[in-house]
Amino acid sequence: MNELIAFCGLDCQECDAYIATANNDDALREKTAKAWSELYNSPIKPDDINCEGCRCDGVKLIYCEKYCEIRQCARKRAMSTCGDCKELDSCQKVAAIIEHNPDALKKLKACAIVQVQT
Template identity: 45%
Template sequence: MEKIIGYCGIVCSDCPAYIATMVNDDEARIKAAEMWSKEFNEQIKPEDINCEGCNSKNGVLFSHCSVCEMRKCGLPRNINNCAYCGEYTCQKLEAFHKMVPDAKSTLDVIKNTI
């Protein structure tokens, strides 16, 4: 499977929702819904676990991806991810990366190669 990097630096192709969607695996959807419901203290249903990656312009997105501020910013700029942005790194991204430092590392590697 091709590695897909989201705007924020999360590896979409490693995400349980993306994987379950690509292989159409209902058991994987159930597991992800249970895991995320506990982790985020929200009621997430297996049918919510569908996503084609945040870079998808017309595809199915997990609920958080459809409201993500980094995606809302990057999509109209027509960039692959935030590493390609002339304003990298911004306040929204920095706040997110405090919670998900691996995503920052991913974008930093990309930024250093372009």
């Protein structure tokens, strides 16, 4: 299974924080910090834009590391992703992600299939 699929089904490889970290791209860190500061009405500095992936070892965005309820839940339940959870179809937290990114559900279901086959 692709370790860069987050617990919620988002693809870390598509995240600007992951891309900036993987490429050590300070210009992208600055651009992302500015955009996210405006989007979330919160001060985010370029130094905050470092992440090696939600489910991978290594540095994470502070939100993902400390505040993401989806990540906390999946880790508490020792799930590879939310695709392994029997409550996926009724989970409101994951539903909010899927509403804005329908591919996340497809990726979660694909991850769950891979887990069953291995």
